[in-house]
Amino acid sequence: MPVIFTRDGVRRGVLRGIPLLLGIAPFGIVVGVIALRHGLTLAETLLMSALVFAGASQLLALELWTDPPDILAVALAAFVVNIRMVPIGAALSFWLDHLKGWRLWGSLFVTVDHSFALSVAEQRAGGRDAGFLFGLGVFTWVGWVASTAVGHVLGAAVAFSDENPIFFAAPASFVAILAALWRSPRQDVPPWLLAAATALGTQALRLPAPVPLLAGAFAGAALGAWREWRAQSVAVRR
Template sequence: MNKSNPTLAASRNGEFERELSRGAKAVLPVLLGFIPFALVLGAQASQKDLSAYAVALMTGLNFGGGSEFAAIELWSSPPQVLVIVAMTLLVNSRHLLMGAALAPYLQHLPLSKALPSLFLMCDESWAMGLADARRKDRPSGVPAFSLGYFLGVALCLWLTWMLFTALGAIIGPVLGDLRAYGFDMAFAAVFLVLLRGMWRGVHAALPWLFSLVTAALFYRLIPGGWYVLAGTVAGLIAAYLWAKS
């Protein structure tokens, strides 16, 4: 009968905790951009008479800033549930591409660990987890993707997002429109930093550019959230064609 090795199990637990801590430390600069954007979302939700509890529930269960902003914009009394659900699926469709990019790094994980972890995936945790896996020089047989690092990043982002969107809903009526203070620019700044960390040369960035131009055109010409899906599809097509060239 095979018995688990207590020393080996303790070593693995210690390694996981170290990776968890490493992820939590690495994400601290990103949180500086997360906090003001979360406050803006909460403040906008308070203008639609949503309570702090409702906002925390929405951001905790969905955890997708773009789709949550879209839902708040569409919120009415009574809410148009089907329209909001459809827009949420549309805006979050980019996660299909993100998941496909991450899939090769998750093959060593059982579904019982991979799927709950992916519930916490957002743009920032995906980018940081993927960049960390790509730049690591691991010993033979050790997976490049660190689940502990990813969860350290993702859990900090998730908890911060819930907490500060709820806080934004509380202080929103007092401070008014937080965008007047420039808080909404913080999210764009975070994305620029993440993209810089994933930069692999001009040739690899061409699908990004094609996706950006396509999304911008759809944003200007077609109302609604179709620009997200259009940018995602354009990026996929461009990446496929560039890989074939």
């Protein structure tokens, strides 16, 4: 079936993004609070969230932030963390390959882990409207920028301790998106276990961040891609 891009698809993407705010908002608030702690103004925090739009790399960049900041080191760290968007973009080729102009570049700009997971689930369910990815991404982007602003303002008014449960929002939101990608234990457990084992093993070697994250991501992705290729090869031979 041909891929389409409609307003209805954009609207459905926006609606599917509403529940994501439960995970995105606390994560964004954490980034806003940490940005304030590192001396960023509200305008600087909003600009970073709007242009970078990647929670993991923003947190890492803030941890590396100094006064004056080492721009090259911060930019390089963010780049390395966001390398994972390369296989994510390739995995969304079922829609992206059929888009051009602002539809393609706009969708790429607002694509993050959450919109990727839900878009893959939508496509597996038979969805062919690429507007879903764009609408979901734009809504997520707006929610992210707004929540970091709230975090910055709250951080100036309320003192958050390092043990505050809100700081668990970041890992919790990433764990939650796995539910949308779940298919079956046989298909998903091996790549996920390899990714986790590789990340933990790399961390045990005391390699600096974000090496454990990248090692786990690429190990799991490689096994998952190989298993998909093998399954398709067997199906073709039959």
